[in-house]
Amino acid sequence: MKKLAFDTGWTISRLRAPSTAPSLPAAIPAAVPGNVHLDLLSSRLITDPYLDINEISQDWIGRSAWRYRVAFDWNDEEADRVDLSCLGLDTAARLELNGTLLGEGGNMHRSYRFDIREHLKEGPNELIVDFDSAYAHGEAVRSALGSAADIPANYPGPGNLIRKMACNFGWDWGPSVITSGIWKPIAVESWSKARIAIVRPEITLQGSDGVARLRIEIEWATEGTDSAALVMSIGGKRSEVRIAQGETHALVECRIDNPEIWWPHGLGDQPLYDLDLQLLGSDGAALDRWQRRVGFRSVRLDTAPDDIGSAFTLVVNDVPIFARGANWIPEDCFLPRVTRERYRERIAQARDANMNILRVWGGGIYETDTFYEECDAAGVMVWQDFLFACAAYPEEEPVYGEVEAEAREAITRLMPHPSLVLWNGNNENIWGYFDWGWQDVLANRPWGSGYYLDLLPKLVAEIDPTRPYWPGSPYSGSMDIAPNADEHGCKHIWDVWNEVGYETYRNYIPRFCSEFGWQAPPTYATLTESVREKNRAPASPGVLHHQKATSGNDKLIKGLEGWFPAPGSFDDWLFVTQLNQARAISLGVDHMRSHRPTCMGAIVWQLNDCWPVTSWAAIDGAGRKKPLWYALRNSYAPHLLTIQPRGDGLAAIAVNDATLFWRVPFTIERFDFNCTLLARHSVWRILCDRFENAEISIPKDVATPGNSEREFLRARLGDTEAWWFFEKDMKLQYPEPRFELQAEQIADGVAVTITAQSFLRDLCLFADRISPNADVDDMLVNLMPGESKTFRIKGVSKEAWDDADLSSVVRTANQVAGAARPR
Template sequence: MKRQTLDTGWTLSRLRAPSSAPALPNSVPAAVPGNVHLDLMAAQLITDPYLDVNEISQDWIGRSAWRYRLAFDWDGEDAERIDLSCLGLDTAARLELNGSLLGETRNMHRSYRFDIGNQLKSGRNELIVDFQSAYEHGEEVRKRLGSAADIPQNYPGPSNLIRKMACNFGWDWGPTVVTAGIWKPVVIESWSKARLGSIRPEITLQGSQGVARLHVEIEWADKGTDSAALVLSIGGKRVEVRVAQGETHALIECRIDNPQVWWPHGMGGQPLYDLDLQLLGSDGAALDGWKRRVGFRSVRLDTTPDEIGSAFTLVVNDVPVFARGANWIPDDCFLPRVTRERYRERIAQARDANMNMLRVWGGGIYETDTFYEECDAAGVMVWQDFLFACATYPEEEPVHSEIEAEAREAITRLMPYASLVIWNGNNENIWGYFDWGWQDVLGNRPWGAGYYLDLLPKVVAEIDPTRPYWPGSPYSGSMEIAPNADEHGCKHIWDVWNEVGYETYRNYIPRFCSEFGWQAPPTFATLAQSMREKDPAPASPAVLHHQKATGGNDKLLQGLEGWFPHPENFDNWLFVTQLNQARAISYGIDHMRSHRPTCMGTIVWQLNDCWPVTSWAAIDGAGRKKPLWYALKHSYAPHLLTIQPRGDRLAAIAVNDATLFWRVPFTVERFDFTGRLLARHHVWRILCDRFENTDIEIPTELATAGDPRREYLRARLGDAEAWWFFEKDMQLQYPQPRFDIESVQTTDGIAVTITAQSFLRDVCLFVDRISPNAEVDDMLVNLAPGESRTFRVKGISKEAFDDADLSAVIRTANQVAERAHH
């Protein structure tokens, strides 16, 4: 097998465009992999779509048709078969080689292979790939389906009719930048005798053995070829299976005694084995090969009925795992820009925030292999949605066949990855059917249930029996039970944020919460880079354009009610809304984790952003950490101590997600804001076993405040601590914040020590205001009078810090809340 990657020499030209589109040159250089937007930006024909309101004026790009052209040389190599392999075409494409039609494609999420032996010639060749506008393609499908296409869709565009990344058409956190182009590599593969087709590796544990069982499809160049052999090497073992001439399916298996086991991080290591599969001819010559890094582990989903309802617990290597995670969206609207380094950085940010799971959400893509490779290495489990989100989907042709082919390919491609632990049928579509008024519009027309309840479970069971499948998020396990029930399955909590304050989180004890979130703007540096407004304000055009949620800014203010006064300027708006986001999500996570094992997972909406935007993300579109990231790091710590109401009492809940028992002293104290100790309770030793919670009662004399506006509780359990305030910030009589600052140069930045002269709540250092590349190691720190905390800051010098105006850099909740009393 020889491969020639066609990655240089491409050009891009426009075929058709709306009348409002600007003039363009006849052609411009094109990058492959890439897309139209990136090529136009590289040619300086459009400005950055993420800047200001540029997105609006560039709508014509997604409504135009485009041509990619490549002239390339071929040396006339002698091979029995020559194929053109296209790993990703976005989306409706027509391919010609030397004037002959190779075929047409209609799915961004599939790969395509064309036999080009009869079209390819020695010397100069020309390959043309024409892309139809996604809108035009959607309209064609709509006409073909007739009334079957007139079904509910929560967002504009035809994303429920065509197989393209849904959020390309805009979401409540994403812009409308409808892409087209060759977004994955194009390769010429020349081969003789036989080649490896699809390979389905079942990599799992059975007792003390690691099992690598590979279902292999073999494609033969002609019917007269001699027999071949498959050779599997893994873990120092080698297994060979003979394949008779013309045989198209083979099974090869290798078992390893007592293998090193792959674990989610924090529970063990992530050892990976080199798996090497070779296809050899009868003479022993290598015909084709396939290599992956794999990990041995088992996974199942426990849905056992119990006295509450039914469990929803992922069990890895026979150990129930509390999933501490976040939802993952495409990290850029322009997918080819997401490099391995960017994936590695983002997944490291998730792991560093103590997450052990990312949910790949159904309105994006099946991620690139790089994403899962990095998750394997980091020990971050992956929940993988099939690509359906917030819409009904027709089950008629041509959609049904495309979806089945797409699912089969996606399952097969992603099977090698140890981090992938569950397949999920859709995002919010079953919920929408029951609770969003869809039934009134649908009548008796199909809407997608056939995919989630029939097709997908059958295909997963057939292709990948090593992993569990669940029909939807949220879903209760039965179409007879409300899909968002607390007692069963997985739940989304969206009345919090949309309608009510985050105190409402305590009304719910879900079995698994796979979506819940709270908005805030991105960091100051990211906002500054995304707009050229001299005097930004929450409702100024560019800031408002980077807020895609309906009524989003109003909800930001609504969510402050009772906690903080409405901010009177842009800097305070930025800080207090970010602080409130962090508070809200910590409030929800701490509550749900305190109810383990009833609740066994919290997957926050969302980890990342695809552009600079006010959203639910912890990491903004430039990769900078919002205060929420630091809150997640605290609330997802393997050892969590949290104070929670339990009926008419207060309790400290110790949550142990570590692999060893936790046996340390416990102290809870009541102070006033001057630092005066009012009451104290000490227990010489508390035992919290591994993967368990321990409820520690707080005596009444501590749990009852003398003056709720000026007092708080502080509990310590080993290195973990928890704080409890008896009132919301608006009612608390915080002292004016007073503190000393000292900075010291370090090898990679500075160490900033803050010493509190008064009580300080939620100390934050926004060092991106001094340098956009600066980053601090911690935020949201409470300090009692006389206490100090040293913050490590990278990417900044002592001189730059000392010369800066620190009034907007160092912020506390005291500063915002005190205005309520003036």
């Protein structure tokens, strides 16, 4: 097979636009893969859509129709077939070659292939790809559906009627930037006799053997008597099957004795095998080739009934896994500019925060192959939603056929990846049907259940029988049980943040929590880069535009009640809301992990952002880590020690997600804020076996304070610490923070040693205040008087440190809570 990639020479032009749209040149250079926004930005015809409130003034882009055009030379070949392969068209596309219509596409999430042999001509050729506005496409689908389109959706726009990334139309963390364009590679492919059309690899473990089983579909170019051979190679083994002319399906498999096993990181290594499939003609000549990297592992979802309800536990290689992770949204609104390096950095940040799973959320995309390849290599498991989110979806044509086509392709494309451990039918739609008033609006019209309960499980069973499927998140396992029940399935917790304080996390003991979160602004550097107002404030126009949640800023302030005073400055607002986010999620994660094995998963909303915004993310839209990231690294550590309410007292819970037993001394002490020791209890050695929790009772004389506003607990299990404060910050009589600083130049930055002279709580260094490219290795540190902590800051010189305003760089909870109260 020969390939001619169309990755240069393109132009775009506007076909139709709203009357308010600005004038443009007749032809604008275009990058492919790419999209219209990026081309306009590259030609300086628009300013950065992420800056200030540019999103609003650029709405015309998504409401316009666009033409992509490329000229190319063609020298006729003797190939039997010539195809145009389009891996990603966003979204309503019409393709012409030399004035002849090739076909149309209406689905961003699938590929298209057109036979163009008879339409090519010797010498110059011209390919045109026209994209209608997504809004116009949505109206056309709405008209075709009639009353079936009058169904609930949580967000404006036709995101539930057309097969396009739903969050393009805006979300409570994302802007409305409606993209168009050729967002994945497009190429001419020439081939003869036969080609490999579809490969479905089933990579399984059976006893001590690994089995690589490939179900193949091939396409023949011409009729005849030729046969072909499929040859598979993996792990030093080779297997071959013959295919007679006209046969289109084949099965080929290899068995690997004692293969190296792929594990989630922290439990073992991630060995990957080169899987090579060749299609050979009857003369032995190579016709086509397919290659992937695969891993051997087993996975199942344990949903067995028990005394509480029913389990929800991922079991990998027969080991029950506590899922510690985050939800993943599209890394950028403009998908083609997400590079392998950016995927690798973000997934490394997840792994470095001790996450073992990412949930690819259903309002985005089936991620690129690069994303899953990086997860394979990093040992980060993937929970993959099918692309339905927060809306009812029509089950009539033309939507149903597109859903089936995209699902078949997505399952087939992603199934080689060992990191992929679960298919999930939708995000919040079953919950919406039961609890958001949909039933009254629907009046018995189809709303998507046919996808989640019938079509999708059938497709997964047919195409990818090696993986579990679950109909929704949240979902209890039965349409007869409330979808967000604690006792069954997976749960979302959103009354916390939206309605109540984060102490309420302790009211729930879910079997698995696949969404929960708390907001905070992005880092200072990210916010100031994207909002260029002179007088920034939480409610100033630019800052507020970068807050998409309904009443989001009000909820940020309400969530501070009892913990911190209302911030009096922009700097204090940034610090206390970011600190409060970290506190909230740590409390939730520690609580859930303390209830293993009843609860077997905590997937926080969310890891990343697609642009600079106040949101629930741990890593902001510029890739900078918020304090939440450091809190998650601590709370997701394989060894966790946490102090939790139990009965009418307190207990220390040791959580061991490591592969070896944990046997170390235990000490818990009660101090006042002068750090005078008031009570102490120790145990010579605590044993916590692997993948288990150990509960350690705290004697009442230690757990009961004399003055709850001036005392705290500090527990140690080996090198692991836990802290307990008897009141919220506003009641705590923290001392004024006092400390010494010493900085020295190191190879890649500055080492800053802070020695406490008073008790310090949640000591943070905000290195991005010194340099936008700076990064600090730790945050949220508690120190007793006389204790020191050395922070390593990359990307900062000693001179820059010495010149910095350290009042905004070095912050503690003491400064904004108890120590700030009138005495």
